[in-house]
Amino acid sequence: MRSRHLTHFGLLEAESDGTFLHAVTGWDGDPDPRRVIHNVASSQHHPARVRRPAVRQGWLERGPGGTGRGDEPFIEVSWDEALDLVSGELQRVYGTHGSSAVYGDSYGWASAGRFHHAQSQIHRFLNCLGGYVAGVGDYSYGTSGALLPHVIGASPAEVMADATTWDVICEHTDLFISFGGLSEKNSAIGPGGIARHSTRAEVERARKAGCHFIDITPIRDDGFAEADTEWIAPRPGSDAALMLALAHTLDAEGLVDAEFLENYTVGYDRFIAYVRGLGDGQPKSPEWATRITEISSDTIAGLARRMARSRTMINVSWSMQRQDHGEQPIWLGVTLAAMLGQIGLPGGGFQHGYGSSADVGLARRVLSPPALPQGTNNEASYIPVARIADMLLHPGTRVPYNGIEVSFPHIDLVYWIGGNPFHHHQDLTRFRRAFQRPSTVVVHEQFWTSTARHADIVLPATMTIERDDFGAGRNDPHFFPMPALTRPVGEARDDYAIFAALEERLGLNQAFTEGRTVQQWLEHLYSDWRDRLSRKGYPVPPFDEFWRSEYIEIPVPDPGQVLHASFRTDPLASPLATPSGRIEIFSETIDSFGYDDCPGHPVWLEPREWLGQTNRRYPLHLISNQPKTRLHSQLDVGTTSRESKIQGREPVRMNPSDADARGLRDGDAVLIRNDRGSCLAGLAVSDALRPGVVQLSTGAWYDPDPSDPSFCRHGNPNVLTADLPSSRLSQGTTAQHALVEVERWEGPLPPITVDQPPAFVARGDVEPPTR
Template identity: 25%
Template structure:
């Protein structure tokens, strides 16, 4: 059978005359897998990507998203020169300018703002377009610390869940996800690995081949639920209630591991008192499940103590998201699943390999006290809440597509008095609202370091092709701006390799003991990360600081609080907007990444809304109808897909397409809220009630 690299090479050879040259590379995206790549270069261009067959996680296969990237990086939509706005904001009217003019203009505008309003008036926003430690984290943080700006606090993805998880587990300790082949029960809770973690699939298949039971918990019947032993579709945001109901049944029936609880946990008595409030009969009403389904889940979980629960981020993107992860993380503490290799709860928390490299981020350079803002509240910042914001700098992100409460955000982004600079590869929704757009390099056109939080490892990525046109990296751009603003610190003159050397020389716990020779020789090396079985496996009484916390003197036992927007949490609002809208990842997109790539948008066909047949019938909606989805925050239009795999009362809008693909120019985030979750200031956009009607004129 022909290898995937061979197939990719054949496709590539059709467009070039020179023989292809395969080089090592790394996928830069915010994805747990962190694929090790083989990059095909010919005539100085990146023409194909394939999975590294020798890498133990990548195993020679990659998702279609990254496989399609070379064509887009070489395509006509790639930005190659700086642009200056030439018409009204949002018109997309720009004219090319040189880098000297662009840097001088930015420096002049910022110097004027610094003189009148101070550095807090210049706001940085960074997404996860690249997860490089040098380009995506160290370089921008150094510059904006030296400038004295507010620093953006990353909260959008898993902040609530990882706060709840860490409170329970005492840190970012996690089961080894490559060891789940030996588990007798696998639970996919709010996660769809076929779309978001494809390199978990081989170990899932191994476990199933050995006879492991499979439970799927998701409001939507995902791909892969076929053949599961149990499929549960709870109401969105009711996951904590389900976990508490399962624990109630475990304790009621004596299916918990009393010895493990005694030696390795804290607060069982308080938890048991709390569980008395969550009998399956009550939990059935809270979750929309049947008592029989809850009892069946509890029975499976109690019988199969060597169990692995994979939790996706969607279920903690609710107003109760922190308590949701607290509740789920308690489950293996009752059964002792943490004793086994691969046992416990896996939540994709990047704090296993943290971004905070304080000694390298230039905090000592600040001319102002350190302060930050929650990235979820960008609309509030731009619309006058807090410090007056006069300028916005955006890189490796597209807030005009992915952030919430878009009506308010777009009003802020559209301010004519807001000087906006965007550094990106493409003219995104956000870039169209900028005053200056700067062409960025891709991860294959610069050197960097990347971490993986699926199987903890550090990767080194080399520049393998030159950037097209005049594209510059974050590190180059901030060096240019530092020089123009008169910052004389030597750190702003460092090149990529110097920054990498400095980072690798840092005394950071994430890289202590790193095999540098292995990193240099093969381009990646594992990093030390304690796994749950190493801590909890030995048959010994653990000290308090290493125990799982059901509760303690400062931490109450978990409980269920209904989502802020739900039938129980806001009955008056529910009467007006009775559908719970959730926005899971699309198979072809990564947030809004690739939502402008023709091949992948063609695969997704068009923006859609999935409805249960009963909900569609009540609204006179048929399959394929164009519908308006709305609440008092905003509205968007999509095409209906009527399918029974969606739970009644739930509407599902997968992926975040760019606005130009929607009939009325806005995606689901026109309706999403920007209030924060219960823990960590995390996002809560899945706590979102809407109504649906046939679009006008249809």
């Protein structure tokens, strides 16, 4: 039977015998299917699947407590016993400490599908118990998520949903400048799924229409060959200085749209005084920026002039804000677009995310597809999501965040599903130490990831291909039925089934399930959504017809949308949701917070760790960007991901001059190290990297050496990155950048264990303690 199923990396078509997937390909309606989709079938029956409920030996025998977490073997148990243990812990913690002692998270993309979306499932369930401590913001664009509402009155998600479409860019844009690149690999992925990978064709169409693409990034090939891109490679972390020098040139040469600044912005006078050096005596000129960026002053000034005489789109990738002071390049991207006066014009202005995700540049749908309601979280405590290790290590500490102070609660129970924090968090040695602090960690997992290996109770969860659902990616108009393609592997159960069983044990009186089966929920959610669409004047077929169809299309009201068009047309009738109703180049609100690491207008702030430092111990700048062969850490054991490894390790790329200076050759096993940790990788020599830069993608499953958890044998870069916030405004991650050294690995290579399950032991004679 040939069937279709939506994934974050595209719609797959597969022949299934009910147990295995065969002949997996991308959808024949996709003009540019990506190889990453082959990870799905090759992972499903991998030895690393979690097949039965399992409990850490020490927790089962000694009771709650983190000692031994990540080191001890597991004992497989029955579902009944596992559910009894989890329900008992929930009763203990909620009864003794309340909801402020429960950190309930599902950070990460989880699986595609709207009903079985892990975050909706766990949040709805914990809300039925009284709530949970939440993590707010995200790792992808959490820094800009704190900044942009102050500057343009919208979140990054709103800015991307309203992005000027590629159709408009192809017709109107002359110059497309991407700070952080226009990534081909990231455009393979869309949150919730992507039906048609259209970015390559749109880029090619724009180039043929005369659009000139410029990527400002240390990595030359992080883009589309079809763009015929001009490459500018500043020192990593120096983009804000480059952007300030562009602003200086626009101002000094009279290339600024003064009328736009007067009518649509506030605070420009404060900003431009800084650019001119009136306060600190240092004009932010191209000559000044050259010393910081190592880009010639002629190149900087010439670029500013080209921007002014062209219809220019300024694109700032998500990666630009995952660094020290990551707010600054985002704010400066908006500011440069305002100085050019092109915000709200077709093909001009600002965007945060073209190339960062497949959906950016698709027109907004009339209504998002239905999803499981999460209910109300009655717990007031929360943390900025990237500060989880700080919370676990230092309960009671108060930290500044976006103009307030957040107090870290004391967490006794972590309940995590649909994510892998040992992938996305930084300084994994520190994080591993933090993960020892709670009394109990419960995880639903499909695979024995490092998060599962550091849990106490691991419940086997189904993959998306093993359950019925429906799905559509963010801004994608294609809405697909997603019937299960196979039966579950082992004893895996849907998250919904697990929570339904816990609901019964906890006496929640169907508060979670409302007495519905999965199929009844799908029909109920769809029918309610259909009614809302009908009231808007957009009819769609009834559920039975939808479930039998290939897909339906969600209506798109304005296929030629232009970001901020209505604001430009009439800023009084369509003001921004900022205090002034305008673009805030200087923000009185941010200025009132008194943060020296994020003042009231964009500035140059030197990173704590970068190549501009003198007397640095580590001479190479590591970029830990997103991988080409998987989504984050998802399905790292899949075929496409495994084929990219070198000597079984994640590949690290290095410029030939840096490799030669160290006597390294392509294919060598190398050790990457700094004061925080070290990891093994396989060397790939490439002139696509700026000299002095090495690139090791995220997502290799953390495989700590038993005697030294700061040493990852597999190549996870987050043993090297610092767990420090971008600023007090956002408390966002700085995961993208770190200084390192690279050297040849001498001697035999240590074994890799992430492709096998952990150690199991028999139950023995010790009974679990009474709880």
